[in-house]
Amino acid sequence: MSASLSDTLLFPFILNTHIPYNPIDKYCQGMIKNKSKLKKGESMTTSKARLNTDLRKKIGGLILSHFENEQTTELENFKSAKEDIAVAYDRAFKLATKIVQRAYPTSDVATLNAFKKKYGSACDVVAKDSCFYFANTEMKKNENSDDDIAEHFNFKLDASMSGRFEDMDFGIAYYRDELKQVGINPEINIQQKAQDNRDNPHWTQEKDKIRKFLGYQNEDGIYQSWKDKFSLDVIGTSYCRSRTIPCTNSEFNEMKVFKLARESFVNAHYNWAEHIFKDMRDITNALKDYKYVKDAIDLCGALGLNINENELQRTVGVSLTIYQPENLANLIKSRRAKQDNKAVIAQFKKARQAQVALN
Helix, strand or coil, rough: CCCCHHHHCCCCCCCCCCCCCCCCHHHHHHHHHHHHCCCCCCCCCHHHHHCCCCHHHHHHHHHHHHHHHHHEEHHHHHEEEEEEEEHHHHHHHHHHHHHHHCCHHCCCCCHHHHCCCHHHHHHHCEEEEEEEEEEEEECCCCCCCCCEEEEEEECCCCCCCCCCCCCCCHHHCHHHHHHHCCCCCCCCHHHHHHHHCCCCCCHHHHHHHHHHHHHCCCCCHHHHHHHHHCCCEECCCCHHHHCCCCCHHHHHHHHHHHHHHHHHHHHHHHHHHHHHHHHHHHHHHHHHHCEEEEHHHHHHHCCCCCHHHHHCCCCCCCCCCCCHHHHHHHHHHHHHHHHHCHHHHHHHHHHHHHHHHHC
16 A cells, blocks of 8 residues: 555654554455456366365266267267167077977977876976987987087077186176166176286175176076066976977077077177276276366266266366376277267177178
8 A cells, every 4th residue: 555745744654653453454465366366167166176085086976977978989889789689589499399399299299297296206307407418310420529510509698618717797788787776797707807817805705796686696587587578388397408309400500500699799798898998997097196076077077978066076276187188088988989980880780780680
């Protein structure tokens, strides 16, 4: 504050009086100074909000949901494979019905059931089954093994899988959305195998939840409904390998395509989930390293995800991090081949349908 000569003459005490420090005035000056440094559209709260464990978890969950719904090649492949496996099951079961009923005519089954009703357990030789041992009668038997002309073809939800897959993986992939809706992690096997593939209590607990939900544990619920849907009457109650059912070469080969379709479907789920897991591993590490909400919001924005800032708690802070949001977003984007072009997606689906038709 400056005083004119007239003011000095009228109020001489102004020159010698100390004006006391006003902390509110100082705070307002600081706010104005800091506000001038903000980017256009940026608020003080947003730029200085500090991250905590809950916020990191919440933001990570939003990014995961974004990735799971992003139209990538892997997701399109998984969706198409699920459509294909539904067709493959129906087609293979119709063929299996033809093969089984040729070996065990429905008239014979009806007669034996009538005998069972009349004479009891002595005539109890008809049973429902979903696993069949088909033998190709048009091929010569290999001297060393009969595996090339006879195989099990299992329609159950937990039919055995080859390679890195577990028997429960088909059911998990097919009922993935239902598992997710009840809070069960359908990608637990994939995630654990992508890390160290060693059993641990958390993995065991999650698999137990899956077994219970899908009915694997007690062979009930979803598991039993699936089994009932794909069951046929067979004569002979002994193990299915002892009742070899003959089929033609073309029938045998078509049933082998069904087996491959099951594994292709599970593989599509694995590929999609592994892709997301690798991205989320980097995202999780970045969020751990970030100290401030603004860094996380910048990352989300660069990934095409708009976060509602009002839903997040706000504190104060400024950020410098190892994982720069823009750089990490570019890394993730380089991995994720987005399929925004509808023509590309349509062509992909057409190719898969043509492949199924050929088989």
